[in-house]
Amino acid sequence: MAASVRQTLRLVLLAGLPLLLVLAACAPIEDTADEQLEAGQATGATEGTQGTETGDGSETASATGAAGGGGSLTYAAAPPNTIDPHMMSSLGDIHTVQPVVNYLVRLGSDLSLQPDLATEWESEDGQTWTFTLREGVTFHDGSDFTAEDVVATFDRLVDPEVASAAAGSFTFLEKGGTTAVDDHTVQFDLTEPVGDFPAWVTAYQAAILPSDWEGDFATNPIGTGPFELTEYTPRLSARYERNPDYWEEGLPKLDSMEAIYYEDFGAQITAIQSGDVDLMTLLPGDLVDTVPAGGGVEVLSAPSATHGQITMRVDMEPWDDVRVRQAMALTVDREQIVEELWGGHATVANDHTLAPVYEEAEALDLDRRAQDIERAQQLLTEAGHPDGIDVELTTYGGIGIFAQAVAEMAAPAGIRIEITVEPTDVYYQHWTDLPLAMETWLHRSSIAQMPSLAFRCGADWNVPHWCNEDFDALIGELNATVDEGERAEIAAQMAAILHEEVPSVIAWFQDTLSAVRDNVSGYESHPANFVDFRTTTVE
């Protein structure tokens, strides 16, 4: 009796020491996710332009694509925060969800609008839009894709109850504003004319989901896209299988894919060099140099309107004086940043948002603002700061190196910058309150979008708190104008105001970069950072 008690106890404890940790770990390993908090956001908002556009494309999808046989792709991505399509906000989110879904309109890598689930679209007045939908498309659960699904998707997207920021962006669309005319025709009744509405529905959160869809993609990943998400492990990996019933004939070519999430880019670069992954969905520009040429890795580059902004609060000292802002802009050696830090994968910008990738930028004729330390000092003195100024610049991890470069360039002119580098999430908790901030703005599909988001009076993301009535009037004019030539002229006027007033220093437009190993073909970098694996193959 005594012996048995002792023996049992001893056994339990002996086994216990090593097993303790294991037991503690094993209990909850099941990898499921319940409901997700209801929240989200959309790309951006602007009032639209008036006009009519028509897309074309084949009417019906061929039943099933045959092919496949393109191998299995492993790609590296940043870890997603959420994979609920309506709530996505980071590149990791987008790069996980997009293989599973389609949009009404596809934003091509050449920035053209291409038919996707909608084959045609038209509007008489820019306010009522009719989209003709593709027939013969099925969701991954086998149900047919119809107009009801589009209605449900957009109703959800703009529903204030969903607390999605898409609601704040699609200001011109209300819940109930989307109606099914018939099974394959859908009508949007906007509250005001938006001439380039089809560009809006390429917003990455506007992925078309089934009308009865609930939950999130971790448990219920159902779209019409080329791949089915078969397994998702938060912050670790995702697995995809080819959708055998995909509606585009012969696509996708890959049989399966795996996304592996890396917490830092250094590890991604190591992984692609060693062949652990075949593709990196995003390569930060300042790390281009770390990918040695000829190592079996190719860097893919796509010019875009993505850019960094150094935003200065114009309602706060010392930035309330335009001369101080101009002085700041004059300290930046733009050529050096583009050539050395970006390794040439960028173009010099001129403190406005009208990037050369937009057709409308061709009419632009502005003097280039080059580095001029003397002039900067002179402006500072005129503004009452003969001894220079001490300021704090807040930014986040990924672009810290650019902040450091800029700070060092500004010092000789007497602008002494102290930098705080925060984690990205923390930064965006208070970014619109910061006196001097620096962040990246992703490419937008319409030229009105960026100015409207970042520089319109009272706009949510107007970080400089800048307000210029002439500028706002021009935004309205731009939205209401159809003629390309006239649009370009208005856009040029807007650029000139930004250039003169400098609410933000915009020193470069960066290319979107990704990297592939030489065994991968059929993949391109996309200006808006979208991923499209339909034609990708791996040897």
Add this chain to the structure above:
Amino acid sequence: MARSADSGLLRYFLRRLAVMLGLLVLVSVLIFAMVEILPGDVGNLILGQYATAENVDLVRQQLGLDRPLAVRYLDWMGGFLTGDWGDSWRLGTPLAPLIGRRLYNSVVLAGVAFAFVIPVSITAGIVSALRRDRLTDRVINGISVVSITIPEFVSSMFLILFFSLLLPWFPSSAMVPEDAGPLTTLRYLALPVIAISPVLIGYIARTVRASMITELGADYTRTAYLKGLDPRTVITKHVLRNALLPAITVIANQIAWLVGGLVVIEAVFNYPGIGQLLLQAALVQDVPMLEAIVLILAAILMLSNLAADLLYTMLNPRVRAQATGGAT
């Protein structure tokens, strides 16, 4: 007599367990209070950069953050005990499966590390005791003094330089491919394990050395020698048995070190363990995740210390008599 000793042991065990549970409750209050007092805003964390003020308020309501602190604490603890650990603010997914999986990964890494450390350190300790003050002893002692002080991330960098960049033997990242076999897994884990080991080896080896030296000089050892017993038998049968006892406590205490080291090592080698998760949760102030991870780590540390104490008590007759005597 034997019976009373055993029931005494059981009572001792139960008492220790009760004290530990009490401490855990205290720790949970501390963790909760600490995290709640410190600044940080949940609304923006969940909604991301584009949140509007109304949406942030809505989320705070949904999460019940407008309720009093005590109510929230009880709610949290209640959920924790019933397996509902709540959702991560940042990821929006339930914490339990996420943390469970990461913990499992860390346990694998820790297990491999201990499997490497324990034999190496015990051997080193025995060898240095037997060759006391000779060159071998001095070298082993020197290595352990030096290794204890070097931060893990520094030694990791040198390991990566030599064994991953200069000699491409091991991967510089510990992201083990999912379909990897045991050998491949070991290859991926090699550098992190070697990086985390020196501190552990140093401590354990020095403890073993010290207790070996004590035991070698003990009366019974001399008696045994005088009786003409084979020195090898004396050492393996008597000295070792007693000398290894203190090592148990040290090994258990090293679990705390290991956990701290894992935070760094996992960050350096991109290993998806609980340390990396903790670090990210701290960096983005994901409060529910922070609270859950710290509480779980506290529980593990206390349990391992308790287990070591008990093991030590049971294996060591002298201590056992004391412990049970105290209990009755």
Add this chain to the structure above:
Amino acid sequence: MIGTRLRTLLASPGVTLAVAVVLGWLAIAVIWPLLVPYGPTAQQLGGRYAPPSAEHWLGTDNLGRDVLSRILAGSRSVLIVGLASTTLGVAVGTTLGLVAGFYRGRVDELLMRSLDLLMAFPIIVIASVILAMLGPSRLNLVLVIALMLAPYNARVVRSAVLSWRDRDFVAAARLRGESGAYILFRELLPNIMGTVNVEFTMRLALSIFAVATLSFLGFGIQPPTPDWGLMVSEGRPFYQIAPWVVVAPAAAIASLVVAINVVAQRLRAS
């Protein structure tokens, strides 16, 4: 007495070297502006990732900054935070240890149990949590590390006090009606100063360990301030093409902590 201590310290060549390294870094931390060949934050964007050469002995980093200059300048931040946190931590710990050891009883029990609780957690875990919430700054770093060191120090001091508290001179001071504070700091403290000194050296090594690690993890000093831990972490993405950017600060950290620890071990042994 200091003479004998110095002589024991310098008895072995290894310890002499360690003392030299520590003093060397201390000197550099003070006079680095006279030594650096380039400004520690001066960039040369055209000369990024330059390997070690006659011009740049330790190469340049991702902004074309001279690594040697940054290492020399970086000694200051690590030593300031290390020394400040150790001083604070040892001061607090010693006070707690004196109080607990002298008064014993309930005070002792309460203090020691709370410290046990604090010590149950790995330093890095608690420090990360607190720093993440407070925000990274040099002052916060000092406070957090001091908080983490104090319990260990308090324990050692307490046991040292235990062997002195029952001595005659303490009893005499009590009879004279001296205050508790007087006995603690005037009677007991001078007698345990040796222990406190050894403790200080050992905790300094630990503190520098912690400063470097926290900076590496992103909770410490902000760029572009030259800081060793930060330099290692910033250099990691391009470790493959420019290993010197990482290896040099890593070696600097290792040299400093090992040297301090060797000195501490020697002091403890003597």
